[in-house]
Amino acid sequence: MSHYCDLAPGHPFHGPYHDHEYGFPVADDDTLFERLALEINQAGLSWLTVLKKRDAFQAAFEGFAVDRVAAYGEAERARLLADAGIIRNRLKVDAVIHNAGVIQALRAEHGSFRTWLEAHHPRSHADWVKLFKRTFRFTGPEIVGEFLMSSGFLPGAHRDDCPVQARILAAGPAWQRG
DSSP: OOOHHHHSTTOTTHHHHHHHTTTSOOOOHHHHHHHHHHHHHHTTSOHHHHHHTHHHHHHHTGGGOHHHHHTOOHHHHHHHHTOTTSOOOHHHHHHHHHHHHHHHHHHHHHSSHHHHHHHHOSOOHHHHHHHHHHHSSSOOHHHHHHHHHHTTSSSOSSOTTSHHHHHHHHHOOHHHHO
């Protein structure tokens, strides 16, 4: 089985994500929200499809500003579903908007989405999936696992011999604190 570390280096879309984002700790709630939204949109599709549409997603969802997306109503939903630059799946669009509201509630209670994640760390993948299914929409095992690996809460984003892994370890991902 090939690993992302074999495929990504030098690739115009996978390379920058692999080298500078995937697996590194993320502190910013809007960035965490973007990662969750992108993982939701990847379901049933290739990660390359999502990366190619990432700029369009960022524009369509206004930089994934949690408060702005949480306030979306029918007009914004219709705009998103008509936007050929993104993945126009009603369940996914509705989940992203709904989850922005969930993140607002988590921030009100915990101070930030990141703080909520930290409060539940460490946890097994299975326990994370249960928590996410109770908390968010459209979050199955693959989505939850990739979201948590991409943001440094679960290990496995890179092989141990991948040069990026040393930089991730230096950044102190949550999984390293176990």
